[in-house]
Amino acid sequence: MIAFLTFATVVLLFAVLVLIARAGELTADLKNGKVDYTSQSKWNGYFLLAFLIIMFVGSAMSFKILMPVMVPKAASEHGVQTDFLFNITMIIIGIVFVFTQIALFWFAYRYNESHGHESYFYPHNNTLEVVWTVIPAIVLTVLIAMGMYEWMHIFNPDARDKNMMVIEATGKQFNWMLRYPGKDGKFGERIIDKEHVSPTNELGINWEDAKSHDDFMSDKLYLVKNKPVLMKLGAQDVLHSFFLPHFRVKMDFVPGLPTEFYFQPTMTTVEMQEYLSHEPWWQTINPETGQPRWQTFKYELACAELCGKSHWGMQRDVIVVEQKEYDEWLAKQTPMYAPAVADIAPADTSAKKEEPKKTAMLEKGK
Amino acid sequence: METAHAHATDHHAHVHGHEEHHHEETFLTKYVFSQDHKMISKQFLITGIFWGIVGGLLSVLFRLQLGWPNETFPFLETFLGKWAEGGKISQEFYYALVTMHGTILVFFVLTGGLSGTFANLLIPYQVGSRDMASPFMNMLSYWFFLGASVVMFFSFFIQTGPASGGWTAYPPINGLRDTAINLGSGLGFDLWILGMTLFIVSALLGGLNYIATVLNMRTKGMNMFRLPLTIWALMFTAVIGVLSFPALLAGCVLLEFDRLLDTSFYLNNIVINGNLLGYKGGSPVLFQHLFWFLGHPEVYIIILPAMGLVSEVLATQSRKPIFGYKAMIFSILAILVLSFIVWAHHMFVTGLNPNLGAIFTLFTLLIAIPSAIKVFNWIGTVWKGKVRLSTPALFAIGFVSMFITGGLTGIILGNSAIDIQLHDTMFVVAHFHIVMGVSAFFGMFAGVYHWFPRLYGKYMNETLGQIHFYITLVGAYAIFFPMHFMTGLPRRYYSYANFETFNNFNFLAEFISIAAIIVFFGQLLFVINFFYSIFKGRKVEAETTVDGYGYANPWGTTTMEWTAPIDRLHGNWPGDIPSVHRWPYDYSVNGREFIPQTEPLKPGEVPHE
Numbered sequence: 007m008i009a010f011l012t013f014a015t016v017v018l019l020f021a022v023l024v025l026i027a028r029a030g031e032l033t034a035d036l037k038n039g040k041v042d043y044t045s046q047s048k049w050n051g052y053f054l055l056a057f058l059i060i061m062f063v064g065s066a067m068s069f070k071i072l073m074p075v076m077v078p079k080a081a082s083e084h085g086v087q088t089d090f091l092f093n094i095t096m097i098i099i100g101i102v103f104v105f106t107q108i109a110l111f112w113f114a115y116r117y118n119e120s121h122g123h124e125s126y127f128y129p130h131n132n133t134l135e136v137v138w139t140v141i142p143a144i145v146l147t148v149l150i151a152m153g154m155y156e157w158m159h160i161f162n163p164d165a166r167d168k169n170m171m172v173i174e175a176t177g178k179q180f181n182w183m184l185r186y187p188g189k190d191g192k193f194g195e196r197i198i199d200k201e202h203v204s205p206t207n208e209l210g211i212n213w214e215d216a217k218s219h220d221d222f223m224s225d226k227l228y229l230v231k232n233k234p235v236l237m238k239l240g241a242q243d244v245l246h247s248f249f250l251p252h253f254r255v256k257m258d259f260v261p262g263l264p265t266e267f268y269f270q271p272t273m274t275t276v277e278m279q280e281y282l283s284h285e286p287w288w289q290t291i292n293p294e295t296g297q298p299r300w301q302t303f304k305y306e307l308a309c310a311e312l313c314g315k316s317h318w319g320m321q322r323d324v325i326v327v328e329q330k331e332y333d334e335w336l337a338k339q340t341p342m343y344a345p346a347v348a349d350i351a352p353a354d355t356s357a358k359k360e361e362p363k364k365t366a367m368l369e370k371g372k
Numbered sequence: 373m374e375t376a377h378a379h380a381t382d383h384h385a386h387v388h389g390h391e392e393h394h395h396e397e398t399f400l401t402k403y404v405f406s407q408d409h410k411m412i413s414k415q416f417l418i419t420g421i422f423w424g425i426v427g428g429l430l431s432v433l434f435r436l437q438l439g440w441p442n443e444t445f446p447f448l449e450t451f452l453g454k455w456a457e458g459g460k461i462s463q464e465f466y467y468a469l470v471t472m473h474g475t476i477l478v479f480f481v482l483t484g485g486l487s488g489t490f491a492n493l494l495i496p497y498q499v500g501s502r503d504m505a506s507p508f509m510n511m512l513s514y515w516f517f518l519g520a521s522v523v524m525f526f527s528f529f530i531q532t533g534p535a536s537g538g539w540t541a542y543p544p545i546n547g548l549r550d551t552a553i554n555l556g557s558g559l560g561f562d563l564w565i566l567g568m569t570l571f572i573v574s575a576l577l578g579g580l581n582y583i584a585t586v587l588n589m590r591t592k593g594m595n596m597f598r599l600p601l602t603i604w605a606l607m608f609t610a611v612i613g614v615l616s617f618p619a620l621l622a623g624c625v626l627l628e629f630d631r632l633l634d635t636s637f638y639l640n641n642i643v644i645n646g647n648l649l650g651y652k653g654g655s656p657v658l659f660q661h662l663f664w665f666l667g668h669p670e671v672y673i674i675i676l677p678a679m680g681l682v683s684e685v686l687a688t689q690s691r692k693p694i695f696g697y698k699a700m701i702f703s704i705l706a707i708l709v710l711s712f713i714v715w716a717h718h719m720f721v722t723g724l725n726p727n728l729g730a731i732f733t734l735f736t737l738l739i740a741i742p743s744a745i746k747v748f749n750w751i752g753t754v755w756k757g758k759v760r761l762s763t764p765a766l767f768a769i770g771f772v773s774m775f776i777t778g779g780l781t782g783i784i785l786g787n788s789a790i791d792i793q794l795h796d797t798m799f800v801v802a803h804f805h806i807v808m809g810v811s812a813f814f815g816m817f818a819g820v821y822h823w824f825p826r827l828y829g830k831y832m833n834e835t836l837g838q839i840h841f842y843i844t845l846v847g848a849y850a851i852f853f854p855m856h857f858m859t860g861l862p863r864r865y866y867s868y869a870n871f872e873t874f875n876n877f878n879f880l881a882e883f884i885s886i887a888a889i890i891v892f893f894g895q896l897l898f899v900i901n902f903f904y905s906i907f908k909g910r911k912v913e914a915e916t917t918v919d920g921y922g923y924a925n926p927w928g929t930t931t932m933e934w935t936a937p938i939d940r941l942h943g944n945w946p947g948d949i950p951s952v953h954r955w956p957y958d959y960s961v962n963g964r965e966f967i968p969q970t971e972p973l974k975p976g977e978v979p980h981e
Contacts, residue, residue: 016893024900027835031910041834043760050761053842054769061849068854075876077860085793092790099780106747106776113754114769117690118761125758125960129693129980134752135745142744146737146783153737153787154730160789161726178643179553198641198648205646242643243553244545245656247721247796251860251873254793258722260656261544262640265723299876306873310796310862312538314545314554315463318865 048120058111062104074287077251081278081305081326083270084160085254091152098145166268170234173227176209177239177246177259180316182307183209184224187217188341193238194218207346208242219343227307227324230332231277234270247311250324252278258311271326278326279303397942407507410940412514413492414827417820419521420485421899426525427476428892434469437461439885441867441878455533464555466866467536471556472528474539475564479571480524482674482812484517487575487613490677490819491582491606493827497933498600500591500952502943505584509577516574520567527563532556535564538864540663541627543638543656549631553644562631565624572617579610579617591932592951597701598969600931600956601694604701605680608708609673616669616712623662630654657722664715671808672711675775676704678815679746682768685818686750688929689765690757691965693957696749703742710739720788721795729788736786743779747772758960763837764822764927770845771814777849778807781856798858805855810848817844817898824902825926829938830909836901843894850887854880912938921946930966931956955980 080089117123159165174185174193187193195215196202202210211218229235239248241259248267249256257267273281282288282300292299305324309317327335406412433452436445437460444459455465492510496503504510527534536556537546541564551558586599586607626637630651638659639651687694694700716724716732750772759765781803785791794800817840824832861874868874914922921937932952936944950970958967958980973979 020896020900023836023839023897024904027833027839027901030835031833041762041831043762046834046838047759047761050766050838054761054766057842057845060846064849065853068857072854072857072880075880076857077873088789088793091787092784092793095784095787095790099783103777103780106751107773109751110754110769110772110776113751113757114759114761117754117757118759119691123758125691126756127693127959127961128695128752128756129957130696130699134748135696135699138748139741139745142741146740149783149787150734150737153733153789156789157730157733158726160792161729198643200648203643203646203648208643208646210643210648244548245542249796249862251793256721256792256795260723261642262651263655263657263723302872304872306871308862308871308874312467312542312545312864315467315536315866317467318463318862318867319870321870 044120047118051115051118051120054111055115058107061107074285078278078282078285078288080252080254081271081273082253082255083272084156085252085269086272087156087159088254091149091156094152095149098149160268163268166236167234167270170236170268171230172236172238174238174240175227175248175259176242177248177309177313177320178208178242179244179314180309180320182320182322184227184322185209186222186224186228186336186339188220188222188339189336190217190220192217194221194343211346213343213347220341221343222339222341224339225322227322228332228335229271229324229326230329231271231274231326233329234268237267237269239265239267244313245311246309246313246320249308249310250305251308252305252324256310274326274328275303275305278305405511407503407511408940408942409492409496409503409507409510410827412510413489415514416485416488416492416517417827419518420481420489421902423476423480423485423521424895425899427473427481428895430469430473430476432889432892433461434466434473435885435888437466437866439882441869441881463866464536465533467538467554467864468533468556468560470864471536471539472524472534475524475535475568477809478539478670478674479568480521482808482816483575483613483670484520484571486674486677486812486816487582487606487609488514488517488578489816490602490681490823491578491610493823494602494933495582495585495606496589496944497826497936498603498931499586499589500594500932500949501585501589502945502949504581505589506581509581513574513578513581516570516577520570520574523563523567523570527560527567530559530563532558533560535561537561540667541624541659542663543627543630543659544642547627547630547638547656547659548642548644548649550644562628565628568624569621572621575613575617579613582610583607583614591949594952594969597698598952598955601683601697601700601704602677602680602931605676605683605704608704609676609680612669612676612708612711613673616666616673619662620666623659623666626662627659657719657724660719660722661715664718665712668715668718669711671804672707674808674812675815676707678771678812678819679704681815681819681822682750682771683753684931685764685768685822686753686772687957687959688822688927689762689768690754690759691928691959692753692757693959693961694749695752695755696745697955697957699745700749703745706742707739710735710742714739714786717786717788717791720791733786733788737783740779740783740786743775747776747779762821763832763834763841764818766838766841767814767818767821770841771811771818773845774806774811774814774848777853778803778805778811782807794859796863798855798861798863801863802852802855802858806848806852810844810852814844817841820902822927823933824905824909825912826933827940828906828909829912829940830905831912831926832905832909833901836897840894840897840901843897844891847887847891847894851884851891855884914938919946925968928966930958930968932969935968935970953979 080086172187176183194217195212196210197212198210202212239257239259241261246259247256248259253269253271255267255269257265279300282303288300289298295302307322307324309320446459448456449459455462532551532555534556537554545554546557546561549558586603629635630637630639636651636654638656639654642649642651683694683700714732714736716728717736720729785794785800785803821832821837858877912924912926915924924938925934935950952969953972954969956969
């Protein structure tokens with residue numbers, strides 16, 4: 007019934023508008039078929055000025071209301087730099103936005119035909135053209151230089167710390183597989199062929215490689231504060247993208263094409279919560295949990311490349327801790343080797359006869 | 373030039389003879405299988421409007437889900453059946469909606485509908501030609517477009533639904549013909565490829581024709597630097613299309629090989645549920661290169677015609693020459709060249725070689741320079757003009773405002789280091805909707821309101837047009853301005869409920885959805901106005917009558933389209949095609965409000981160039 011009433015109201019509204027518009031046209035017919043553009047221009051001039059003001063007020067309100075809600079400050083070393091670059095660019099384009107919009111709408115108001123003036127024949131001015139070519143060119147050169155410098159810094163393999171952690175993340179529909187190299191710091195070899203890849207060994211880990219024996223899977227991404235980490239990324243089935251919004255990290259997972267991303271977290275989860283507890287918006291109570299928002303804050307991992315119907319659900323918690331806590335956590339992890347090979351006859355190197363319960367282990371957290 | 377003139381005269385004689393002997397046209401040759409550029413223009417426009425409504429409606433449906441993720445809408449089940457069981461849009465259908473929304477608006481409305489309409493209408497009228505270089509190819513161009521439309525529309529009604537792997541058609545999700553991986557990657561995506569193939573054929577037939585017509589069929593005296601900016605923009609658009617669409621076609625054909633013949637152009641080491649499939653050696657990134665080799669020029673295919681229309685409308689309605697005519701031409705040329713070497717800025721985080729990322733940052737940000745020149749020139753055109761704030765002028769001003777807002781955020785996104793965070797988030801959605809979606813629509817509306825009298829001999833209703841303008845301007849900003857603040861939120865999410873980080877913006881999503889629904893209904897005002905005015909609109913009254921043909925110049929424009937009679941004749945001019953003596957922007961000069969291009973120079977008068 008409500009749907010019908012809404013529908014009827016909309017139809018009636020349209021009908022009224024059409025009738026009003028038709029009336030305007032009939033009036034024009036009385037004036038020898040000419041629309042009175044002088045009076046229309048006058049009103050539209052005022053409307054455009056009003057819109058200019060509404061637009062600026064709306065923009066200011068957007069900043070006031072929405073800025074505090076945004077993903078908080080960067081928690082990684084390069085993230086601080088890219089945020090700085092973002093803010094610089096934002097200020098520059100903000101200034102250009104304000105001046106050009108004012109010029110556009112003010113001129114449309116000031117020089118509309120209701121003012122009874124004559125138009126000024128002024129087809130070109132080469133000096134002006136040069137000025138407004140050169141100034142943007144200089145500003146852009148600076149932005150390009152800063153951006154390229156930062157970009158090459160982020161992706162420079164020679165600048166990496168030798169003591170970095172290495173973690174492997176593999177995306178598949180609709181889950182993440184996070185593999186840690188264990189105590190030896192080295193990953194067991196993976197072989198992608200029909201011998202090794204099976205429903206119980208989706209990654210194709212070569213269990214004969216001793217380095218694989220202490221590798222373990224985690225359902226949460228544990229990182230250490232101030233310890234650089236190299237994420238080795240790969241996909242099983244379709245494209246995914248490894249997105250850590252708080253660390254300004256994003257890199258696609260491409261089946262058959264390994265990718266990586268190197269970064270350094272700079273704040274533990276607890277430190278970020280502490281920081282946010284001073285922010286007014288984060289002090290407000292979240293109606294869903296009944297707690298202040300900062301208390302339930304957590305770093306998260308998301309998928310940022312459309313990968314199918316549950317693309318939106320690929321969530322994992324990310325936890326950044328101090329080295330000591332990390333070591334404690336590390337000690338508690340069980341390597342996946344023992345359960346994985348338990349059922350395979352020692353002579354049988356292929357892993358394809360394993361039982362389905364291992365799959366459950368590999369996918370824990372789902 | 374001599375040859376062109378001789379040809380034009382020759383052509384004219386032929387058409388004249390033609391009209392005397394077979395004046396009778398059947399319904400079929402006049403309205404359906406028409407080879408007349410004006411009728412083909414109308415066909416493109418009305419098909420485009422149809423697609424505009426469909427594409428907009430799809431966005432309303434997915435905005436319902438995004439704005440109210442926890443609500444159910446029982447009426448949806450009535451209309452959509454299994455796609456919205458219990459009144460909630462299914463995940464599969466949600467992704468089909470966003471995929472088809474993108475496909476339809478980018479290709480079928482803003483490429484086919486925009487270029488198809490205005491290149492067909494304006495090129496022959498404004499260069500002074502009786503029709504396109506090949507009217508038959510032109511007819512085929514529309515019929516391939518309609519064929520593409522039928523195939524795309526049909527794909528909504530099959531068992532597994534339309535394509536749902538994103539309008540970018542990335543493999544492997546679209547490269548594996550397996551509905552278990554993605555429901556829309558079955559028959560739905562085959563139809564998508566078929567539809568796009570037909571569409572590309574249409575775009576190429578049309579584009580070649582537009583280029584040939586502009587280069588070869590100009591009337592006497594119409595040298596290149598006397599062409600209105602609309603024609604420059606439409607010709608450069610066609611050049612971009614002809615050079616880039618084939619890359620997409622090649623990409624799509626290889627993709628279909630992967631799907632149907634199990635080749636491995638884009639697939640390598642795919643593991644589905646622990647089973648290694650037999651694909652070896654392909655690269656999904658290769659498809660992205662091919663796709664964006666069209667995909668990026670495509671955004672200029674969309675925006676250049678709008679820029680051309682707006683330049684013309686602003687000059688005419690401001691009663692003032694476009695500021696920096698040649699700077700405008702060279703900046704479009706610069707955009708054309710640069711548009712081919714920026715495509716990989718869509719791929720900064722795909723594992724591309726970082727050196728490549730740096731180079732593409734450079735070229736991408738360079739494109740801001742010609743764009744800035746154009747913006748300053750438009751503002752310069754309005755400055756000290758005598759602006760008639762009619763509906764087309766309002767939309768042209770709205771276009772400039774939108775283009776500034778959307779263009780500026782491109783400077784942020786084009787910088788690869790910043791793009792790491794922003795890539796595939798709502799910030800990108802906000803950016804490209806403003807700069808190419810809404811802007812191009814504003815340009816298109818400016819064009820439709822401005823040239824409707826030329827198309828139909830009637831005016832569109834001003835009052836409805838202005839209401840439509842304000843709803844669209846305010847509404848579009850309300851939708852897309854606040855969306856920039858969702859910087860960290862990934863796009864193409866069915867719901868943000870799984871994430872603590874993204875769940876804070878629900879109030880904004882609801883606000884945006886309400887604005888989007890209002891704007892959608894606001895567009896229906898345009899549709900009503902359009903069809904109402906075709907039949908009942910105020911007629912264009914003849915100002916002069918020569919040989920029984922009425923002539924008028926409703927906006928007082930200098931360009932050639934109104935030197936033809938109000939009635940749309942086959943062949944456009946009943947007698948000789950007028951020749952051109954001056955540049956197209958003699959407004960408010962020599963004590964005259966405007967001097968048509970066809971008016972000879974006075975003794976002693978120095979031409980503008």
